[in-house]
Amino acid sequence: MDLVDQKLMQKAKRGDQAAFAELVDKYGDKIYAYLYRMVGNREDALDLAQETFLRIYSNLQNFKLGQPFKPWLYRIATNLAIDLLRKRQPVIALDAPLFADEPLRLELAEQGPGPAEQHEQAELAAYLAQKVAELPANYRSVILLRHGHDLSYQEIAEILQVPVSTIKTRLFRAREALRLKLIEERSLWEAECK
Amino acid sequence: MNCQDARRLLHHVLDDEITLPSKRQLESHLQACSSCRNVESSLDRLTTALEQLADVSAPQGFTAHVMQQLQPVRTYTSFFSRMRGVCAAALLFLLLATPVFVWSTLSSPQLVADDRQVIVQEGNRFIVPYGEVVKGDVIIYKGILEIQGEVQGSIKTVDASIEVGPNGSHSGVLRRVDASPKAKLAVALAELWEKVKCLLTGND
Numbered sequence: 001m002d003l004v005d006q007k008l009m010q011k012a013k014r015g016d017q018a019a020f021a022e023l024v025d026k027y028g029d030k031i032y033a034y035l036y037r038m039v040g041n042r043e044d045a046l047d048l049a050q051e052t053f054l055r056i057y058s059n060l061q062n063f064k065l066g067q068p069f070k071p072w073l074y075r076i077a078t079n080l081a082i083d084l085l086r087k088r089q090p091v092i093a094l095d096a097p098l099f100a101d102e103p104l105r106l107e108l109a110e111q112g113p114g115p116a117e118q119h120e121q122a123e124l125a126a127y128l129a130q131k132v133a134e135l136p137a138n139y140r141s142v143i144l145l146r147h148g149h150d151l152s153y154q155e156i157a158e159i160l161q162v163p164v165s166t167i168k169t170r171l172f173r174a175r176e177a178l179r180l181k182l183i184e185e186r187s188l189w190e191a192e193c194k
Numbered sequence: 195m196n197c198q199d200a201r202r203l204l205h206h207v208l209d210d211e212i213t214l215p216s217k218r219q220l221e222s223h224l225q226a227c228s229s230c231r232n233v234e235s236s237l238d239r240l241t242t243a244l245e246q247l248a249d250v251s252a253p254q255g256f257t258a259h260v261m262q263q264l265q266p267v268r269t270y271t272s273f274f275s276r277m278r279g280v281c282a283a284a285l286l287f288l289l290l291a292t293p294v295f296v297w298s299t300l301s302s303p304q305l306v307a308d309d310r311q312v313i314v315q316e317g318n319r320f321i322v323p324y325g326e327v328v329k330g331d332v333i334i335y336k337g338i339l340e341i342q343g344e345v346q347g348s349i350k351t352v353d354a355s356i357e358v359g360p361n362g363s364h365s366g367v368l369r370r371v372d373a374s375p376k377a378k379l380a381v382a383l384a385e386l387w388e389k390v391k392c393l394l395t396g397n398d
Contacts, residue, residue, distance in 0.1 A: 054260065
């Protein structure tokens with residue numbers, strides 16, 4: 001458990017706004033990045049990231065000290081993202097295929113000129129971002145929370161309110177699917193170069 | 195170990211969920227199997243690239259913007275703890291002021307009437323002047339009510355007397371009450387109520 005978070009939350013609960021600002025500062029970028037990958041565009045990501053922290057603030061008194069802060073934060077963010085995705089597409093099939101026919105909207109990162117290797121890396125990241133965006137939301141959240149946000153199986157299970165075994169299955173399936181897409185992309189890219 | 199087992203274990207490695215013996219077995223399999231080595235390296239590439247996806251920064255001034263939108267949260271505890279001093283002072287004032295007011299009221303003659311402004315006070319005498327008509331009820335405490343005009347309402351005297359002048363008249367009910375504590379309190383409360391009414395309506 002993060003003791004710094006606990007200290008800040010303790011102060012924030014007593015009405016210390018500076019302590020709350022420190023928490024926003026600490027997790028703002030991460031939550032924004034997570035939501036951006038979840039909902040696919042910056043505008044919605046910004047709205048939801050702000051809403052996440054506003055909800056944390058209005059629920060400060062419900063937070064019990066000793067309860068881990070990070071999973072709570074990500075749970076609120078995840079619920080907001082899922083709500084928005086439901087509004088956009090009312091029916092999310094739970095057993096949807098890993099890659100649906102209709103990809104989600106995603107803004108591709110702008111790429112400046114740079115060394116060839118860096119360019120390849122950026123291209124790879126953009127390609128992977130696209131593929132992650134095409135994953136069904138329940139797979140996408142698991143893969144994002146595990147990689148880049150450093151949450152454990154147990155914490156992800158808490159955030160998504162599903163058993164740990166389900167988390168393991170989704171992680172395995174999502175990683176395999178993405179890995180195969182990467183290999184596909186790499187062979188395409190190499191074929192083009194030859 | 196076959197390749198299927200090895201690939202499952204490669205995922206477990208990513209999540210630090212592997213026992214030491216399994217890890218050794220996996221390592222020896224990887225040394226022998228180049229296709230599983232390829233899976234390992236593609237998984238590494240994948241996780242590195244996935245981690246890069248989290249390297250997105252919120253727009254500048256994000257924290258400040260969030261802080262601007264915060265509504266002040268007032269909980270019961272914080273509200274009362276802030277107001278505790280004021281509440282205690284008000285309560286103490288009421289506790290001290292009520293007996294002082296009652297005592298000061300009862301130590302001097304009092305007259306309570308709806309048409310109080312018509313009645314003139316001279317020392318302990320309350321005079322209804324000639325030609326004036328008091329329509330409402332009158333309560334008098336510790337004094338003399340001198341009626342030169344006319345009183346139409348009922349009169350209640352507590353420890354007081356009445357003198358009716360040659361042209362004075364009283365057509366209402368007259369009740370004389372002894373100065374019992376209960377009667378005194380009734381007078382004091384009636385007087386207090388008059389004062390509060392004056393405060394609320396703004397006229398004297």
